[in-house]
Amino acid sequence: MAKSITLGVVGAGTIADFHFKAWAQSKTHIAVVSDVNRERAEPYLRAFGAAYVADYHGVIASADVNVVVCLTPSKFHYEIVKGALDAGKHVICEKTLTLSAAESLELARLAKKKGLLLFTSYMKRFFPAVKKAKELMPALGHITSVYAWTYQGMGMDIQTGEIPESCRRIGGGDSAVKQLIGGGILVAGGSHILDLLLYLVGRPQRTVGMVHRRPGLDVDFLAHAMMQLPTGGVVHLEANWHPLRKIGYEQRGWDEGLEVSGVNGRLIVRTPVWNQPEHNAAQLSFYDNQAQTWTDFRFDIVNPFVEAEAYFLSCIAAGRQDDYDPYVGYRVDHLLELIQMSSDHGGLVDVRWEDEGG
């Protein structure tokens, strides 16, 4: 029998709004919301009839809550997710799962050991274009090459121009951007595109990275990585915070996707700007070499946050996690760390996967 679900939410900032909208649609029961800043939680307390606690331990300790959703800045994810799992709660956590692959691996293992479900929310998997691409992947045959890119418009030239306030160190400490997401474009955009790579294509076995920063800037704005697939195909990842205002298929400075080539064809997926998915659907084009035809698939516009939440909650209700396993967050964090490590120390790095199934 499906379990009933009661959420406890930690963090009521920018990303939380997308999740709360999804829960409003699905009429999900929310017992308690925590934010260190009460004002940020306030609108959701009223809308969902939820209680407020300032300290997230109150969410974890709540007997009513069986699922904890962690939406705080990434640097707090480890302690909150660990606390929730230790208390026997299922967890949905915004990406990235933590700021360290070792911590993400530990959390996934803990969830497995305790028989709990852990989802790191990479919502872009839930675009219909991505789901259809997954279905078409076998038709490509042996994969020879992947180009995966995320160009995010900054509205300014961060590469040679003035460094934005949000990327400047505060006192001797980290910049606001680093404090929020734990890095620059590699973590912000690269994480999503690495998740799509892992989901659609599979796990690379070696990588080399080049990650660029500037003096005075504590986050990267340009990152490249070459990765080798076990079957010999090569992946090129590019993540770029840039000033070009009209690039991308929506012509609004957002240009992100994957081009996957195999011996039997090619597919190209493009995603819309992350925070306004209501304007355009993700796109998919597919080339079939045998028929020598291109097909441009067009999809209804869907909000991937709504789809992702519906999926996670249905899995929790049914008590199963399927292929969206608890190691999803670890795998991305592992690649992010190795790309950075290769860039810092030079050279090709072997990827040793420590999750189950190798």
Ligand SMILES: NC(=O)c1ccc[n+]([C@@H]2O[C@H](COP(=O)([O-])OP(=O)(O)OC[C@H]3O[C@@H](n4cnc5c(N)ncnc54)[C@H](O)[C@@H]3O)[C@@H](O)[C@H]2O)c1
């Ligand atoms: N999926 C995506 O595309 C996407 C986009 C943006 C952000 N994110 C992720 O979402 C997370 C949050 O980002 P955001 O932009 O919403 O940040 P934000 O700063 O707007 O919101 C975070 C909220 O958490 C609260 N908070 C901080 N520490 C807390 C604690 N210990 N207990 C309770 N509340 C606490 C803050 O007061 C704030 O209201 C990050 O991990 C980020 O990487 C994902």
